Amino acid sequence: MANNAPTFIKDIATCAICLDYYKDPRLLPCSHTYCYNCINQLTKSNQFTCPLNDGTIINAEGISKLPMNRTAKDMAEFLSSITQDYTNLKCGNCATNKCTYWCEKCDSYLCVTCSDNIHSQKILQNHAVVPSNQKPSSNICSDHPDEKLKLWCVTCEILVCRDCLLFKHKDHVYTSLQDIAQETKLKIKLSLQPIRENLEKTASKIHSIIEEQHQHYEATTLEIDETFQQLYTSLESRKIKLMEQLNEYRGKEKSLLERYQADINEQLKAIQAREALVQQIFNNNDSIQIMKMRKTLVDYDQTIDQQY
Structure with a gap:
């Protein structure tokens, strides 16, 4: 089951059937x-009925032709890549209860009871205890286990430690982790904001077009009614034909616009959800996580621009 993400964000990326x-x-x-x-799996008698009971029925042979929802796919993959399921993780002290907290100094996941008991001792009360899902990313260098990742190699675009600069990354351009993380946070914010604003404007325009189309339909219907009231007998067949054409036009155009608006709204929700998730990462002040997700977050605007 999808876990470790705000409800608002999970709703966009979670299937209502399998809840994952x-x-x-x-x-x-x-x-x-x-x-x-x-x-x-829910197809019965060669038909799939939408579980939300909105009347939508898909024949079995049409299921494979349903278009992929790329917005939902991208968000689900994004969440899966940065979240961890702590549902079945046990306390590192009692090995019985589910973990609730992470203590960096104890270097262990702890349940509520064990955390309270351990940190009730005065000498341990200064330990920084955070919820399990807010555990900072590992800052230990995989090449030099005794060193922490405190630098960013600009040349290779990778996190490095001091020893890395003496060997594999010698003579490379580098900067401090804090500086590049701050720069990346700003860049991510600046890249997401115009996309969201553009989607909001587009959604507003689509809504206005739908309203104008509705008003046009109402006005045209009234005009047709008034005209055919005067010539009802001789033009009744003509009236029916024109109304059919008008309704067909309205149905096609409205359906097209509503589908486009629904797509725009999905993109808008995805952007808002991404902003919320990014803000959550920022609030955790987890520079390691920020840099690990740097390329995914920064390049996202290019994907949206290609679609719209």
């Missing part, structure tokens, strides 16, 4: 999204 992050999410005509396998 989307795997091969498919978009239904009703704009609801489910995993491809979940849809197949």
Whole structure:
């Protein structure tokens, strides 16, 4: 089950059938999204009925043709790459209860009882205890276990320690982790903000177009009614034909615009969710996590720009 992420963010990336992050999410005509396998598993009598009871029914042969929801797929993959499931992780002290906290100085996951008992001792009360899902990323260099990752190699775009600069990264350009993390945080914020603002403007424009189309439909319907009231007998057949054409036009255009608006709204939700998740990472003040996700976060705006 999808865990360790705010509810608002999980809702966008979680399948309502399996309650886990989307795997091969498919978009239904009703704009609801489910995993491809979940849809197949719920198919009965060669038909799939949307579980949200909105009347949408898909024939079995049409399931494979359902388009992939790339927004949901990207968000699910993004969440899976930066979150960890702590549901079944046991306390490192009693090995019985589920863990609730992480103590860096104890270097252990602890349940509520063990954490209270251990840190009730005065000498240990200064330990920094955080919720399990806020455990900082490891800052130990994999090449030099005695050194911490405190630097960023600009040349290789990778976290390094002091010893790395003496060997593998000798003569490379580098900067401090704190400086590059701060710079990256700012860059991420600046890259997400214009995308969100652009999506908000686009969503607003689509809404206005739909409203204008509705008003146009109402006005055209009134005009047609008034005209055919005068010539009802001789033009009744003509009236029916024109109304059919108008309704067909309205249905196609409205359906197209609503689908586009739904797509824009999904993108907007994804951006807002990404901002919320990024802010959560920033609030944890976890420079290691920020730099590990740097490329994914910074390059996201390019993906959106290619779609719109």
